[in-house]
Amino acid sequence: MKTDPKGVLTGEHYLDGDHACAEGALAAGCRFFAGYPITPSTEVAERFCSRIPLVGGIFIQMEDELGSMAAVVGASWSGKKSMTVTSGPGFSLMMENIGLAAMMETPCVVVNVQRGGPSTGLPTMVGQADMMQARWGSHGDYEIIALSPASPQESFDYTIFAFNFAEKYRVPVMVMMDECVGHMTEKVVIPPAGKIDVAYRTMTTLSPDKYLPYVPEKNLVPDMMPVGEGYNIHSTGLTHDERGYPVMSPDAQDKIVNRLVDKINKNADDIIMIEEEDTEDADIIVMAYGITSRVTMPAIFEARKKGLKVGFIKLITVWPFPEKRIKQLAKTAKAFVMPEINLGQVVLELERIVAGKTKVYHVPHAGGWVHDPADIYKAIEEAANGNKK
Amino acid sequence: MATKNNNVPEHPMERLLRMDRIPHIWCPTCGIGTAVSCFISAIDKFKHPHEKIAVVSGIGCTGRVAGYIKLDSFHTTHGRAIPFATGLKLANPDLKVVVFSGDGDLISIGGNHFIHAARRNTDITVVCVNNFIYAMTGGQCAPTTPLTANSSTTPYGNHERPFNLPLLASSCGAVYVARWTSLHIRRLTNSMHEALNKPGFSFVEVVAPCSTLYARRNRLGTGLDLLKFYHDSSEICHGADPTELDIAFQDKIKVGKFIDRERPTFIDAWNDNMKKKFGDKFDPYGEKKAKKAA
Numbered sequence: 005m006k007t008d009p010k011g012v013l014t015g016e017h018y019l020d021g022d023h024a025c026a027e028g029a030l031a032a033g034c035r036f037f038a039g040y041p042i043t044p045s046t047e048v049a050e051r052f053c054s055r056i057p058l059v060g061g062i063f064i065q066m067e068d069e070l071g072s073m074a075a076v077v078g079a080s081w082s083g084k085k086s087m088t089v090t091s092g093p094g095f096s097l098m099m100e101n102i103g104l105a106a107m108m109e110t111p112c113v114v115v116n117v118q119r120g121g122p123s124t125g126l127p128t129m130v131g132q133a134d135m136m137q138a139r140w141g142s143h144g145d146y147e148i149i150a151l152s153p154a155s156p157q158e159s160f161d162y163t164i165f166a167f168n169f170a171e172k173y174r175v176p177v178m179v180m181m182d183e184c185v186g187h188m189t190e191k192v193v194i195p196p197a198g199k200i201d202v203a204y205r206t207m208t209t210l211s212p213d214k215y216l217p218y219v220p221e222k223n224l225v226p227d228m229m230p231v232g233e234g235y236n237i238h239s240t241g242l243t244h245d246e247r248g249y250p251v252m253s254p255d256a257q258d259k260i261v262n263r264l265v266d267k268i269n270k271n272a273d274d275i276i277m278i279e280e281e282d283t284e285d286a287d288i289i290v291m292a293y294g295i296t297s298r299v300t301m302p303a304i305f306e307a308r309k310k311g312l313k314v315g316f317i318k319l320i321t322v323w324p325f326p327e328k329r330i331k332q333l334a335k336t337a338k339a340f341v342m343p344e345i346n347l348g349q350v351v352l353e354l355e356r357i358v359a360g361k362t363k364v365y366h367v368p369h370a371g372g373w374v375h376d377p378a379d380i381y382k383a384i385e386e387a388a389n390g391n392k393k
Numbered sequence: 394m395a396t397k398n399n400n401v402p403e404h405p406m407e408r409l410l411r412m413d414r415i416p417h418i419w420c421p422t423c424g425i426g427t428a429v430s431c432f433i434s435a436i437d438k439f440k441h442p443h444e445k446i447a448v449v450s451g452i453g454c455t456g457r458v459a460g461y462i463k464l465d466s467f468h469t470t471h472g473r474a475i476p477f478a479t480g481l482k483l484a485n486p487d488l489k490v491v492v493f494s495g496d497g498d499l500i501s502i503g504g505n506h507f508i509h510a511a512r513r514n515t516d517i518t519v520v521c522v523n524n525f526i527y528a529m530t531g532g533q534c535a536p537t538t539p540l541t542a543n544s545s546t547t548p549y550g551n552h553e554r555p556f557n558l559p560l561l562a563s564s565c566g567a568v569y570v571a572r573w574t575s576l577h578i579r580r581l582t583n584s585m586h587e588a589l590n591k592p593g594f595s596f597v598e599v600v601a602p603c604s605t606l607y608a609r610r611n612r613l614g615t616g617l618d619l620l621k622f623y624h625d626s627s628e629i630c631h632g633a634d635p636t637e638l639d640i641a642f643q644d645k646i647k648v649g650k651f652i653d654r655e656r657p658t659f660i661d662a663w664n665d666n667m668k669k670k671f672g673d674k675f676d677p678y679g680e681k682k683a684k685k686a687a
Contacts, residue, residue: 062483074506078482078484079481080484082482083485084485086480086484100473104469236411238466239466240459249413
């Protein structure tokens with residue numbers, strides 16, 4: 005489906021990642037934004053609220069992030085593509101209603117411009133330590149989709165992907181930006197509206213008396229119907245049946261929770277997006293995401309100059325994790341090297357998947373700044389020499 | 394009157410109740426049921442297409458209301474019914490959105506959302522069933538529990554001053570504020586109907602008995618005794634000064650319509666402001682295109 009041209013600022017721009025994210029949302033057809041100011045994400049809200057009156061939509065600055073996320077879930081049920089943007093402390097507050105969005109199967113996008121944590125941490129400085137929180141920060145079992153842009157252009161592009169995934173899978177989708185990308189200014193090319201593909205939730209074709217809101221289709225995602233159409237929809241955060249009615253039983257729990265997880269995991273091949281470079285015959289594969297995927301490049305160039313066969317995987321989607329592809333590569337690669345601006349989060353998944361087949365060299369960083377490429381180079385060298393970690 | 398196959402006449406409220414969910418979970422003599430009956434009568438009178446009405450509840454005994462009403466309805470997270478309703482309403486201004494929840498949900502954990510929605514004059518109707526206690530979790534102290542009343546977390550009597558809900562709502566900017574007990578069937582129904590018709594943040598407090606927890610813990614007799622006591626202790630004071638509406642333990646309860654005034658709603662204010670700023674370039678948000686052409 006082509007997007008509504010009203011929100012598309014076609015042309016070449018010089019934008020930071022935050023502003024590019026707002027433009028991506030508008031280009032994707034987002035017409036509802038609820039948010040609360042927080043560094044380093046506020047510029048997304050500022051851009052959105054300055055643009056939305058003439059695009060045709062609405063913006064509300066809520067009283068806190070609890071309310072922002074709840075309003076986003078409500079707005080999505082009214083049929084509008086909806087989003088919020090925040091950073092660490094706000095992301096923690098949003099977890100409550102991210103869980104509600106997961107349970108009610110509500111399409112929505114949450115952008116987290118990551119800063120250093122825990123708690124107030126480093127408000128103006130980079131971090132990538134909310135990656136596990138993005139996946140499972142709300143209580144209970146569920147799966148989400150998370151993307152990680154490494155440039156303002158990708159911030160624009162991936163925000164559109166995020167809305168498309170949200171609509172297709174009726175799930176909260178996280179754009180896990182980081183402070184560096186949010187505040188980095190680069191060229192951003194916004195294509196003509198006719199070149200921007202957008203998805204929209206599948207509406208039921210059944211009449212109100214036949215439609216049940218939680219009967220899954222073949223892809224495990226139920227068709228939707230917004231409020232106001234006479235369908236008398238009921239949706240609850242409680243464990244529920246196909247009618248959306250609460251059912252307090254282990255059987256109902258088993259059914260709903262497994263489907264919430266399966267609708268992402270069983271469609272993983274359709275969702276997962278990665279970039280690979282020279283991985284097929286690589287001895288060492290470096291894996292990274294977000295700003296770290298760029299910081300890694302000098303280390304890889306240096307290693308290749310020294311004659312090492314180094315491949316590279318950049319995660320566009322971090323969750324779901326590309327388990328199948330990693331398993332294949334683990335058969336041929338001698339080792340993986342993974343830098344990330346945390347003390348070991350996404351790397352745990354890599355280690356789990358390749359355990360017993362190949363080694364993993366983690367390059368941690370507590371946050372506040374990006375890695376020194378020399379540290380990543382050192383890890384590649386160690387991996388090449390087969391040094392024990 | 395519509396009849397079923399077995400010739401039993403349909404209950405007049407069945408059209409607006411999810412009968413496949415009955416029996417409900419509320420205790421005998423709980424005041425929530427009558428509040429729901431009054432609400433359905435009010436909806437029946439309300440000249441707004443039923444498919445354009447949505448009901449949102451939070452968590453708790455009253456939080457279960459949304460699940461029994463046969464309209465688009467949402468049972469959300471604890472305290473977040475108002476922001477959820479804000480999203481619903483702002484994303485589709487054609488809707489009439491009603492929040493139906495309890496005192497703990499709306500005023501304690503949801504207190505911040507309550508005051509800001511009133512301040513913004515978000516166009517929603519909020520019905521708060523006030524039973525003076527957290528009932529779903531077993532009778533703990535609420536921000537509405539009267540001084541000295543017993544609860545499971547104030548076993549020696551409540552020492553915290555409770556909120557006066559009409560004062561809170563009116564001081565934050567609500568355009569319509571009323572209070573009744575759950576035995577004021579006709580007056581409560583009328584107030585709910587007026588609130589539904591009022592553009593902006595309208596608020597109706599329903600003082601209701603909790604027989605199982607509040608009445609029992611405080612040795613106030615049965616739920617019916619308490620229902621009657623609240624009704625008989627009430628004094629109708631339309632237009633009363635909201636600062637004089639505190640409720641003391643087993644004392645007089647002032648009821649009536651206290652506030653009925655005009656203020657621009659959130660969307661009206663947005664449209665007025667943008668119109669001033671952008672002139673004809675701005676299409677008023679939420680207004681029908683047909684209306685513009687006319």
